[in-house]
Amino acid sequence: MAELPNPQENLSLDTFLRGLWTENPVFAMLLGMCPVLAVTNSTMNAIAMGLATTFVLVCSSLLISLLRNWIPKQVRIASYIIIIATFVTIVDYGIQAISLELYAALGAFIQLIVVNCVILGRAEAYASKQRLHTTLVNSLGMGAGFTIALLALGTVREILGSGSILGVALFGEGFQPWVVMILPPGGFFVLGAWLLLFNWLRLRKERKVMEQSGVAANAG
Amino acid sequence: MQDESLYFIFLNAAVVNNFVLALFLGICPFLGVSAKKDTAWNMGLAVIFVMLVSSMSAYGINWLLTELDLLFLRLICYIAVIASAVQLVEMFVKRYSPALFRSLGIFLPLITTNCAILGLALFQTAKEYDFIQSLIYALGAGAGFMLALMLMAGLREKLELARVPSVSQGAAMSLMLAGLLSLAFMGFAGLGGSHG
Numbered sequence: 001m002a003e004l005p006n007p008q009e010n011l012s013l014d015t016f017l018r019g020l021w022t023e024n025p026v027f028a029m030l031l032g033m034c035p036v037l038a039v040t041n042s043t044m045n046a047i048a049m050g051l052a053t054t055f056v057l058v059c060s061s062l063l064i065s066l067l068r069n070w071i072p073k074q075v076r077i078a079s080y081i082i083i084i085a086t087f088v089t090i091v092d093y094g095i096q097a098i099s100l101e102l103y104a105a106l107g108a109f110i111q112l113i114v115v116n117c118v119i120l121g122r123a124e125a126y127a128s129k130q131r132l133h134t135t136l137v138n139s140l141g142m143g144a145g146f147t148i149a150l151l152a153l154g155t156v157r158e159i160l161g162s163g164s165i166l167g168v169a170l171f172g173e174g175f176q177p178w179v180v181m182i183l184p185p186g187g188f189f190v191l192g193a194w195l196l197l198f199n200w201l202r203l204r205k206e207r208k209v210m211e212q213s214g215v216a217a218n219a220g
Numbered sequence: 221m222q223d224e225s226l227y228f229i230f231l232n233a234a235v236v237n238n239f240v241l242a243l244f245l246g247i248c249p250f251l252g253v254s255a256k257k258d259t260a261w262n263m264g265l266a267v268i269f270v271m272l273v274s275s276m277s278a279y280g281i282n283w284l285l286t287e288l289d290l291l292f293l294r295l296i297c298y299i300a301v302i303a304s305a306v307q308l309v310e311m312f313v314k315r316y317s318p319a320l321f322r323s324l325g326i327f328l329p330l331i332t333t334n335c336a337i338l339g340l341a342l343f344q345t346a347k348e349y350d351f352i353q354s355l356i357y358a359l360g361a362g363a364g365f366m367l368a369l370m371l372m373a374g375l376r377e378k379l380e381l382a383r384v385p386s387v388s389q390g391a392a393m394s395l396m397l398a399g400l401l402s403l404a405f406m407g408f409a410g411l412g413g414s415h416g
Binding site (some may be wrong): 038080088117180183186188196 | 242243245246292295299303329330331333334342346373390392395398401403405
């Protein structure tokens with residue numbers, strides 16, 4: 001971006017952990033929402049989607065980081081997209097070979113990993129500037145964060161919408177599933193509810209900090 | 221799927237399986253550019269245009285790749301064509317309406333990564349639509365995207381005047397609204413048309 005060479009980040013635990021919480025692609029940055037909402041109607045789909053996205057994210061980040069000094073700046077976005085599309089094609093054929101059932105459940109959303117903003121965002125903001133090993137750790141963290149977010153939605157929606165986890169029924173015969181939760185509106189509602197929860201936690205924390213500093217000021 | 225009437229294809233793409241509210245495609249611009257009605261309108265037009273161009277190109281590419289037996293290159297070719305179409309729109313808008321260019325901001329180049337467009341190309345291939353059907357499908361999908369965007373923008377303009385609890389401001393509130401809109405669109409499901 002700037003003319004100056006970008007500082008290279010040193011490897012630390014934070015490189016990994018950032019993706020899980022403070023820079024979580026879904027909850028903090030609101031990126032890659034389409035698969036998050038569309039394939040999280042069961043836990044199994046959520047796990048599969050999370051793993052597939054993580055694979056593409058890690059592989060493409062590594063390749064981009066490796067090629068970062070050779071890709072001309074003007075055509076970088078196009079190059080990134082082509083690299084990402086290559087790995088998505090691999091995943092697409094891979095999942096088709098492993099489990100046709102899963103392939104049918106995820107549908108077009110496997111191929112749509114290409115346009116997942118998380119991956120392109122990482123390529124542009126991180127992998128194109130940083131060294132190989134920090135890129136590896138960082139993209140693993142981001143992938144894990146994405147998978148956790150998918151799981152958070154998938155489990156809640158499956159429990160409420162079908163009364164089961166991973167296909168194992170949780171409640172007795174009398175349970176009336178809340179079907180709307182596995183239908184499209186449920187995706188919006190559950191994600192909205194998670195964001196509400198995080199907002200509430202953040203506000204409460206801020207209020208505590210304010211109260212403490214207020215107390216300190218009064219005492220002083 | 222070849223015998224579907226054009227009217228049915230349009231209606232199916234626009235309301236029954238609305239790309240945004242039923243299939244979850246194009247959520248990023250849906251949440252990002254829906255703050256004002258006029259920006260939403262222009263974004264909708266840009267998306268419809270890119271959809272038409274990429275739908276036509278995707279039809280051609282699919283035919284060519286099937287002839288050459290190179291189907292594994294399909295995804296890469298689709299995305300390359302979409303990226304070029306978006307570049308075209310971007311240059312056009314920048315030249316003729318700098319104000320619009322500024323108001324769309326980052327979301328204009330990001331149409332490339334709008335999954336609604338790649339999704340459209342993939343769905344029309346999966347459904348084996350012919351050329352005219354593909355065009356109508358693209359038009360319907362674009363109209364549906366615009367409809368969802370305008371509805372959302374209208375709601376959010378009203379919301380500016382309402383007092384929302386501080387805990388639910390921003391994205392959480394938008395998602396709840398989108399959920400309600402999506403519930404409303406489920407009512408169209410009775411018109412027929414399978415998922416996808």
